[in-house]
Amino acid sequence: MKALLIDPSTSGVSGDMLLSALVDMGVSPEPLFKLAEALPRRLKGVRRAKLEFKRVSRAGISATSTLIRVEEEGERSLADFYSALEELREEVSLSEYVYVRARRALELLEEAEKRVHGGGHVHLHELGSADTLLDVIGVPLLLEEGGLTGYKVISTPIGVGMGSVRIQHGVVSVPAPATLEILRALGIPFRRGPVEGELATPTGVAILGAVVDGFVTRTPVLRVLKRGYGAGARDYGTQPLGVFEVEMEDRYQHDQVAVLETNVDDVDGELLSRVREVLMERGALDVYYYPAVAKKGRPGFMVQVLARPQDAWSLLDVLFTELGTLGVRVNLVDRARLEREIREVVIEVGGVEESVRVKVAYDREGRVVRVKPEHADLERIASRHGLTLRRVRDLVLSRVMTGLLGQGSSS
Template sequence: MRILYVDCSLAGISGDMMLSALINLGAKIDLEKLSESIVESLDGVEWLEVSYGIESKMGFQAGLLKVAYSDSKDHRRGCELKDGLEKTLKLMDASHRVKAYAVKVLETLLNAESVIHGESVEEVHLHEVGSPDTLVDVVGTALALDNLGLFEDVKVYGSPVSVGFGFIKTEHGRLTVPAPATLEILKSKGYPFKGGPVEGELATPTGVALLVNIVDEVTQMPPLIEPVKVGYGAGFKELPETPNVLRLIYGEQRTQYIQEDVYVLETNMDDVQGEVLGHVIEKLIENGAKDACIIPATCKKSRPGQILKVILDCENLNRIVDIIFRETGTLGIRLAKTSRFIVPREFKTINVQINGMDFPVKVKVAKDLEGRIIRVKPEYEELRKISDITGIPIRELSSIIEERAKTYLTS
């Protein structure tokens, strides 16, 4: 499986850093044609020049995108920017994948600005976001991702984004970091961020809009990856003791199984009734836990007790923690983040003949990423029904159906 890891944990992300990093990774796009298309598409832009070069950031050689332009407008409405995007995409002969991504990114930006300013998406007044370099970043990044084949058959991971801290000057006055539009985009997509590591604005609205619309999974640590290429995109600022670069790592995950990040919750209990524990397990599963179990344990003062162990994803963390506290009365829960390998699974219905009778049986089929069957398991309720009809014990039925299902699925 192909992997792209967007590492914005050090110096955040901006639109020009993302595009620079993709070009540094090997993307080929016509920057001159892109400039000409934007000038033709966006009313008020008199000229626009986009260039790419290599710059050293504290010893790191990174791609740097430079954008210069003359614009007679100091702001634009949302509808003007949308119209400019559509015309630019048409002039660039963009593929449907490029169009879909670019439109989604701009919608994310405009929706955030609309929420912040209390205006419709069409009429919202855009200052920084309304400039032509926004289209350079959005369309250029979409074209670069497509050129590298990163819209299909690839899993994109992203780190939590560093946003910096302190204050910034904008058309709306002095604001705290992260900027309101940046924060709104992160909030709307549930994308995690962290302050620091240096003062100033490290994550821009355009940068995070590009980020949240390409990342499939956020991870605190890089995924298991065999790196093939690394791309660095530089920002213009010189940061104290920190290279101002965005890093993209492209490679492959040479495993037959899926890797995912999960949280593991544990709590010790020695005074909870068995009926309550059974209810808790059911409720945890109903509310999004991936798995939950009870482990016998010896607790304080040599009392017999149990360990409740739950596996879950980040999305359900707060809800699951709340359920454990309220339902068990425990006073503390341990939390650990880890990775696990899982086998993809699906349900199939096959016809099986037993004692001269045909039965449709629903089976769970687990296959690795190379298509090899790891396990076939009939559903219990299906086995019970067939057992009631044929008189064959469930244990024997399970073995019979597993073998016949494997034969059918591999033929």
């Protein structure tokens, strides 16, 4: 399976670095030139926008750097950006792929600024320059130009730098508050360092959040087909941002899950049942209770919760408030999953057609390895027709084996 791997682990990320890396990988910048030419007609206060690309060296690695020259007056608001995006969608014929991801990046910036400043009107300050809009539209535009829209896009954790940075509001810690909000909201893994300075900008992180399918701490087995390096305006002595078109030898799907664990010895079964309901309602992927021996030999339970990383903190609140536990262990772990899909199977029961959702899982070679009918659908049909659950399941599996499974094996 072909994929696009983005590696901001030591370089950090910004919008212009992403543009530079894609151009360095061989993607034509022509759509960017057309976008820059149209921008002054659609974004207020902008008289001229021009892009230049040049070769630079970072940590001894040859890379491309993007110079965005904008003649503009004042700052723009998010409303200005949204309005310009709608007009540019028509003028330069932005596809749905590009439009959706550009708008998502703007929404992430807006949500982050609102959380940082307490809601109300969002004032972009440093992000109010026209180059922000060029970046958020330009990156998905280049992904489309390079024929990469059908690729799975994965990224390593982001190196954000450390220390402090001066913004219009004053001196703040790295990562800057807006950057941190986007990282937190999406559960994006990051690490401080490796050098002093702001390596990851809000715009760069927002764009990653809009175009990346998943972040990986364990890189699967890869074969690199193309590579590109993008450098930012400042030289921090780190290697440039790497973008790689790769063939993934590991065909399993990979993602990360948060594992929350705590031990309790003073709660009863009724409370544990209630806590599980609340956790699942709040987005937990699964909840397990294991018998355990607690302090002083008391019988108890280990509570284990699996969750998406972005849901972990809200689920922590449930464990603390509902269980009364004083501490919870939190770990991010890599997970390998089989590719799966939900298909609908129609069976005939007593002369009536009934539909059943069926989960079909495939191995690395694309062969069907598991078929599981949706239990709720089986119960519905069994109750409606006065049949046993086993009988309905046999009917569904028979239908799958004669039709659906054969199609899956040949795919």
